[in-house]
Amino acid sequence: MREIVFDVAPCHPQGIEAKAVERKLRIVASNLEELHEEARDALIQHLGPAHTTYRVRFRHPATR
16 A cells, blocks of 8 residues: 655644645645545545555654
């Protein structure tokens, strides 16, 4: 299974932003649960049916 890594950072006001540089994807959400849903939707839109072969991982600033 392939993996796509999103770098997570706070976004103002009261939001979270995640970027997947290797795929040029950027998503914004108000909380972590919504961020997961947005990442899934972005992969479906970007990759179509092939999105099922990717695992999504979020990398927070402290783990870089």
